[in-house]
Amino acid sequence: MTRLSTAITLSGGAEIPRYGFGTFKIDDDGAQAAVETALATGYRLVDTAVGYQNEVGVGRAIAASGLKREEVFLTSKVWEHGYDDVRRNLRESLERLGTDYLDLYLLHWPRPGVDLYVESWRALVDARAEGLIRSAGVSNFTVDHLARVEAETGAAPEVNQVELHPYFSQPELRAYHDEHAIATESWGPLALRGGGLFEDPAVQAVAEAHGRTPAQVVLRWNLQRGNVVIPKSVTPERIRENWEVLDFELPQSDLEKIDALDTGVRQGGDPLEVGN
Numbered sequence: 257m258t259r260l261s262t263a264i265t266l267s268g269g270a271e272i273p274r275y276g277f278g279t280f281k282i283d284d285d286g287a288q289a290a291v292e293t294a295l296a297t298g299y300r301l302v303d304t305a306v307g308y309q310n311e312v313g314v315g316r317a318i319a320a321s322g323l324k325r326e327e328v329f330l331t332s333k334v335w336e337h338g339y340d341d342v343r344r345n346l347r348e349s350l351e352r353l354g355t356d357y358l359d360l361y362l363l364h365w366p367r368p369g370v371d372l373y374v375e376s377w378r379a380l381v382d383a384r385a386e387g388l389i390r391s392a393g394v395s396n397f398t399v400d401h402l403a404r405v406e407a408e409t410g411a412a413p414e415v416n417q418v419e420l421h422p423y424f425s426q427p428e429l430r431a432y433h434d435e436h437a438i439a440t441e442s443w444g445p446l447a448l449r450g451g452g453l454f455e456d457p458a459v460q461a462v463a464e465a466h467g468r469t470p471a472q473v474v475l476r477w478n479l480q481r482g483n484v485v486i487p488k489s490v491t492p493e494r495i496r497e498n499w500e501v502l503d504f505e506l507p508q509s510d511l512e513k514i515d516a517l518d519t520g521v522r523q524g525g526d527p528l529e530v531g532n
């Protein structure tokens with residue numbers, strides 16, 4: 257079996273775990289419980305955002321885990337744009353999370369109608385230089401947004417976190433990421449918003465062939481396609497089920513069967529519209 261590396265080295269030099277834990281739609285108390293379970297299970301990357309309103313709970317879970325701060329890769333995201341607003345949001349996130357640095361900070365959405373994402377990106381580049389964040393990235397950026405920030409600031413984002421699952425696998429965007437040394441991080445990897453993926457005959461056939469669940473198969477496909485993957489669950493059994501994807505491998509033929517499910521249709525928000 258080809259062993260997947262457990263981490264990817266980002267263009268800025270830091271290492272990001274290949275696999276992590278999402279916390280969207282969980283409140284502070286729920287996030288504390290879920291992240292404690294995830295950390296006890298073995299996850300070492302936790303993904304939150306100002307907009308999730310659960311940074312306090314996430315911070316408490318990390319503090320309660322007994323792990324050293326540097327053993328956990330902590331990501332947050334900023335919704336507000338504008339240089340000063342991003343800087344203020346970062347200070348507030350650090351306070352809520354009870355830490356003095358983030359491993360990764362992302363602009364949550366490009367919000368092109370607001371048209372401040374370039375100066376917002378500069379705020380992240382400066383925060384990285386000051387050590388407040390180890391790595392700087394973006395989320396939901398299209399090729400045009402990525403190209404513009406790189407052209408105007410000379411600094412490419414280290415990560416772009418985007419909707420990515422078998423029904424929306426973003427081949428063109430991933431190719432651009434690869435050419436520009438941008439790591440792809442997949443949100444919504446279980447594609448449950450549109451539903452149907454777990455019942456898809458192709459996914460079910462692959463799952464049966466490997467004695468795995470449909471969730472495990474689509475998460476494993478995402479990992480083998482080279483992405484950082486961050487499934488979310490508040491259910492302890494599922495948190496553990498989703499973790500058990502590191503000890504089997506899908507052959508090329510199965511990866512291609514799942515590649516063929518791409519519809520090109522997103523289930524989540526459109527980067528050109530959200531937050532304008």
Ligand SMILES: NC(=O)c1ccc[n+]([C@@H]2O[C@H](COP(=O)([O-])OP(=O)(O)OC[C@H]3O[C@@H](n4cnc5c(N)ncnc54)[C@H](OP(=O)(O)O)[C@@H]3O)[C@@H](O)[C@H]2O)c1
Nearest residue numbers: 278279280303443444445446447471487488489490491494
């Ligand atoms: N950057 C962005 O704009 C953005 C947008 C969305 C999400 N994200 C990040 O990405 C993370 C993951 O995305 P997501 O939360 O939207 O979706 P997801 O991880 O694809 O799916 C989560 C849903 O799947 C269910 N689930 C989890 N494991 C399962 C399993 N093994 N079997 C059956 N159902 C299962 C969960 O239910 P239970 O919780 O009830 O178990 C929950 O309803 C988020 O939590 C967040 O951190 C980022």
